[in-house]
Amino acid sequence: MKVLIFNGAIEPVVQSTSAKISTLLKNKFDTLACETEIFNITDSNIPLFKLNPETLPAPVEAMNKLFRATDIHIWITPLYHGGMTGAMKNCLDWLEYGKTEDQVYLEGKVIGFACWAGGVQAINGINAMDTVAKALRAWTAPLSVPMQYADLYTTEGDINPHYQERLELLAEVVTQSKLG
16 A cells, blocks of 8 residues: 655754654554655645646646555644645645546545644644545545644653554554555
């Protein structure tokens, strides 16, 4: 099974919250015998969305192929002004150019969500991602992981075991959803 971890954070990837969450998820998917790829927005070179371009930019074409080639997605983002990052939404807007493919948009994909916030509103980011995923014809997991930044880390700088367990459970749920 092929898994895509879509990292919507715009922070530098090295030692970032998004990198730690992506790595934790990738390690869990490895134990589930999945082939996993992490797509970091900061490394993607995706341009601002353009309506009706003459040709699709190469990074956009590669992203579209990657998003369709995987069975499962996990989308992660910090909360920004009540939703996902603008860069993440911009990437998802480029999936519009898959509406004429044999597999329309993300039809048949199973997608899980995780979001972290300074307060307790991380669920708003999850709701925003869920709305977009459903508009792209994906199936969304019955479990998501909203995280409060104040208790996201242990004093040693690791992801809190409470959130580790929930993220690992999310990986199991989406994998089982796709198998069953």
